[in-house]
Amino acid sequence: MTAPLPKxxxxxxxxxxxxPVPGISASPxxxxxxxxxxMVEGPGGSCYEGGVFSLELFLPDDYPMCPPRIxxxxxxxxxxxxxxxxxxxxxxxxxxxxxxxxxTILLSIQALLGAPNPDDPLNEAVxxxxxxxxxxxxxxxxxxEWTRLYANK
Amino acid sequence: MSGSPPWSSxxxxxxxxxxxxxxxxxNSTGRLEVASSPPDVQRSLSAANIAGHSSLRGMRRLEAxxxxxxxxxxxxxxRSQNLNPPIDLRMxxxxxxxxxxxxxxxxxxxxxxxxxxxECDHCFCRDCIRQTxxxxxxxxxxxxxxxxxxxxxxxxxxxxxxxILVNITDDLLVRCPKSEDGCKAQVKRGEVQDxxxxxCGYAYMECTADDCELHVLRKDAAExxxxxxxxxxxxxxxxxxxxxxxxxxxxxxxRKVSCELCKEAVFNRExxxxxxxxxxxxSIPCPGKVFGCNSRSKRSQADVHxxxxxxxxxxPMLTAMQQRxxxxxxxxxxxxxxxxxxxxxxxxxxxxxxxxxxxxxxVGADESRxxxxxxxxxxxxxxxxxxxxxxxxxxxxxxxxxxxxSSSRPSSELVHVxxxxxxxxxxxxxxxxxxxxxxxxxxxxxxxxxxxxxxxPAANGPYISPLxxxxxxxxxxxxxxxxxxxALQELDGRQSMQALNENLRTREEISYMAxxxxxxxxxxxxxxxxxxxxxxxxxxxxxxAGAAGPSGSDIAGAGAGVEAAVSTAASALRGAARIVNAxxxxxxxxGLSEEGRTKL
Ligand SMILES: [Zn+2]
Ligand SMILES: [Zn+2]
Ligand SMILES: [Zn+2]
Ligand SMILES: [Zn+2]
Ligand SMILES: [Zn+2]
Ligand SMILES: [Zn+2]
Ligand SMILES: [Zn+2]
Numbered sequence: 001m002t003a004p005l006p007k008x009x010x011x012x013x014x015x016x017x018x019x020p021v022p023g024i025s026a027s028p029x030x031x032x033x034x035x036x037x038x039m040v041e042g043p044g045g046s047c048y049e050g051g052v053f054s055l056e057l058f059l060p061d062d063y064p065m066c067p068p069r070i071x072x073x074x075x076x077x078x079x080x081x082x083x084x085x086x087x088x089x090x091x092x093x094x095x096x097x098x099x100x101x102x103x104t105i106l107l108s109i110q111a112l113l114g115a116p117n118p119d120d121p122l123n124e125a126v127x128x129x130x131x132x133x134x135x136x137x138x139x140x141x142x143x144x145e146w147t148r149l150y151a152n153k
Numbered sequence: 154m155s156g157s158p159p160w161s162s163x164x165x166x167x168x169x170x171x172x173x174x175x176x177x178x179x180n181s182t183g184r185l186e187v188a189s190s191p192p193d194v195q196r197s198l199s200a201a202n203i204a205g206h207s208s209l210r211g212m213r214r215l216e217a218x219x220x221x222x223x224x225x226x227x228x229x230x231x232r233s234q235n236l237n238p239p240i241d242l243r244m245x246x247x248x249x250x251x252x253x254x255x256x257x258x259x260x261x262x263x264x265x266x267x268x269x270x271x272e273c274d275h276c277f278c279r280d281c282i283r284q285t286x287x288x289x290x291x292x293x294x295x296x297x298x299x300x301x302x303x304x305x306x307x308x309x310x311x312x313x314x315x316x317i318l319v320n321i322t323d324d325l326l327v328r329c330p331k332s333e334d335g336c337k338a339q340v341k342r343g344e345v346q347d348x349x350x351x352x353c354g355y356a357y358m359e360c361t362a363d364d365c366e367l368h369v370l371r372k373d374a375a376e377x378x379x380x381x382x383x384x385x386x387x388x389x390x391x392x393x394x395x396x397x398x399x400x401x402x403x404x405x406x407x408r409k410v411s412c413e414l415c416k417e418a419v420f421n422r423e424x425x426x427x428x429x430x431x432x433x434x435x436s437i438p439c440p441g442k443v444f445g446c447n448s449r450s451k452r453s454q455a456d457v458h459x460x461x462x463x464x465x466x467x468x469p470m471l472t473a474m475q476q477r478x479x480x481x482x483x484x485x486x487x488x489x490x491x492x493x494x495x496x497x498x499x500x501x502x503x504x505x506x507x508x509x510x511x512x513x514x515x516v517g518a519d520e521s522r523x524x525x526x527x528x529x530x531x532x533x534x535x536x537x538x539x540x541x542x543x544x545x546x547x548x549x550x551x552x553x554x555x556x557x558x559s560s561s562r563p564s565s566e567l568v569h570v571x572x573x574x575x576x577x578x579x580x581x582x583x584x585x586x587x588x589x590x591x592x593x594x595x596x597x598x599x600x601x602x603x604x605x606x607x608x609x610p611a612a613n614g615p616y617i618s619p620l621x622x623x624x625x626x627x628x629x630x631x632x633x634x635x636x637x638x639x640a641l642q643e644l645d646g647r648q649s650m651q652a653l654n655e656n657l658r659t660r661e662e663i664s665y666m667a668x669x670x671x672x673x674x675x676x677x678x679x680x681x682x683x684x685x686x687x688x689x690x691x692x693x694x695x696x697x698a699g700a701a702g703p704s705g706s707d708i709a710g711a712g713a714g715v716e717a718a719v720s721t722a723a724s725a726l727r728g729a730a731r732i733v734n735a736x737x738x739x740x741x742x743x744g745l746s747e748e749g750r751t752k753l
Binding site (some may be wrong): 012 | 243244258259261262281284285287298300301303575
């Protein structure tokens with residue numbers, strides 16, 4: 001028999017459903033309450049505006065002592081997100097704190113879409129494109145294109 | 154602690170002789186012994202009083218008894234704790250809403266044994282912060298970064314935490330963890346363990362019967378041992394009396410329980426349907442929930458809400474629209490795909506045409522033809538003049554271009570497009586790709602002398618539409634042709650296969666028969682030769698006996714007759730084989746002629 005779901009996960013799930021963060025939705029699977037389907041809307045004013053990105057989120061057994069595992073399922077052109085959808089975000093790694101929650105993490109990811117950080121890249125090729133001043137409009141154009149192509153609802 | 158238990162020894166020592174323990178009214182095993190003790194104590198004490206203070210023996214006995222009773226009580230308490238494992242205080246259900254400031258940021262429950270980090274004043278449960286810092290071991294005790302503000306901090310002593318905080322969190326009202334089993338008690342969180350261990354009627358304790366080691370709910374303990382077999386009157390399932398009540402409440406399919414919401418009695422087996430579909434008091438979301446209405450109402454009042462809710466009214470229409478949109482989207486995807494294919498084909502045609510145009514050598518040539526073949530290219534031998542024509546197979550179609558110098562006219566099978574523009578042979582294009590002089594008129598802009606249903610071509614369009622039309626017509630004709638030829642080929646194949654099969658079978662039969670005939674003839678031959686030998690051998694004797702003569706010759710004659718018959722049969726068979734072979738030849742010829750027809 002598996003251990004009962006910690007109260008914290010139950011509470012977080014309830015709160016995500018009852019007061020959802022605007023532009024973000026997360027719903028647990030029926031058969032696995034630790035596995036969430038996440039939708040994040042591209043922040044307004046960014047090159048991901050209008051896109052709806054789907055992610056998967058998994059709460060490991062020792063959550064909240066270790067960070068949730070999260071990955072983009074939708075293809076996205078972003079210097080901090082690689083081809084497999086893995087996200088380079090400090091709070092998902094060394095800077096995790098058990099006081100953080102699913103909603104705060106999703107908000108950080110939305111913020112990362114609004115403010116890509118090519119200085120700490122996960123996707124070298126994209127980051128190079130992004131960093132070179134003359135290439136940046138090109139990179140942003142590609143990001144828009146990909147958003148239109150892949151992140152269309 | 155407010156949960157200080159009534160059996161604590163200080164209380165016991167200070168008690169008066171007539172003290173009846175607080176818990177004597179609860180049905181615990183401890184009670185049985187304890188409850189019997191006060192009168193004894195009273196009696197002993199009063200006896201001691203009467204007999205004066207000198208009865209030292211009595212006093213000692215009293216002391217020993219009291220110690221024994223206390224030991225009994227403590228052991229029974231320990232046992233009941235074993236039966237009821239320690240409660241996970243984080244899983245409790247809080248009755249009253251509590252301030253978010255009382256919530257630990259790590260476990261999101263009201264603080265349990267809170268600690269305040271002296272460095273930043275943030276507060277966590279002791280367990281939570283210990284677990285967080287478990288990976289960063291330090292010999293100086295648990296330390297690490299504050300999970301809330303990342304200030305380096307260390308775990309302080311319990312005394313550093315304000316008593317007020319501890320009391321507030323311990324005084325929060327919770328439901329008894331056995332509430333699902335039926336306990337309606339609401340107790341302070343600090344006392345919940347004691348409640349379960351001592352008072353809760355739905356906690357387990359040992360059966361009161363001496364020879365029974367099973368568990369029983371505390372509320373049933375007074376009824377004696379309930380561990381005997383009974384069978385449920387409703388469903389006939391057999392079980393122990395002690396578990397009958399639980400069975401009735403949750404399992405028995407044929408027993409009615411009353412719905413907490415609507416007070417209606419419902420069969421256990423229909424419980425799912427009741428809560429999902431019929432219970433009038435259960436709260437259900439508005440039918441327009443997916444479209445934005447967040448209102449929930451009791452099922453009985455759902456209609457009232459639906460009448461006033463715009464979302465609910467629009468829901469059927471919106472759902473239908475959604476469905477239609479999905480359908481349209483799917484259809485559109487198919488169309489897009491088709492369009493892509495068509496565009497690809499169109500582009501291929503364009504490339505062919507533009508390569509031809511760019512050949513400068515042929516720009517001046519007055520006339521060119523795009524004969525659209527209606528037959529197969531290798532049939533063109535029939536129209537002698539086309540022998541030297543170029544056959545260019547491309548992925549778009551087979552074009553036959555007569556060399557520019559050739560004056561031969563294609564046969565009547567070929568459709569001509571007499572475009573004024575030049576259409577040089579494709580083969581020369583890659584060899585001489587020189588630039589086209591800028592002042593040359595655009596090709597394909599000449600008049601079109603074919604009776605055409607199309608409007609005259611645009612003056613400066615690089616391609617004229619009738620040509621495209623013809624090309625597409627050609628394309629479709631080609632498609633048709635290839636379809637037909639494929640069908641014919643298939644038919645042909647099927648037929649020749651059939652003939653082959655038939656032939657094979659016949660041939661097999663014939664060879665079998667020939668073998669048989671050969672065997673027969675060998676046998677006959679052997680018989681006749683044996684007969685003949687015998688005749689020659691005993692010829693003289695037999696000749697003397699004239700009677701034997703005719704019979705011997707008769708046999709020989711018969712033998713010869715049989716032989717002749719067999720050889721006739723064999724020749725007949727050979728004839729049959731010939732016929733079959735001829736038949737095969739015929740079918741092959743037919744196959745050829747059919748092929749010839751398809752080529753026509
Ligand atoms: Zn905590
Ligand atoms: Zn802090
Ligand atoms: Zn209780
Ligand atoms: Zn019993
Ligand atoms: Zn039953
Ligand atoms: Zn009901
Ligand atoms: Zn509504």
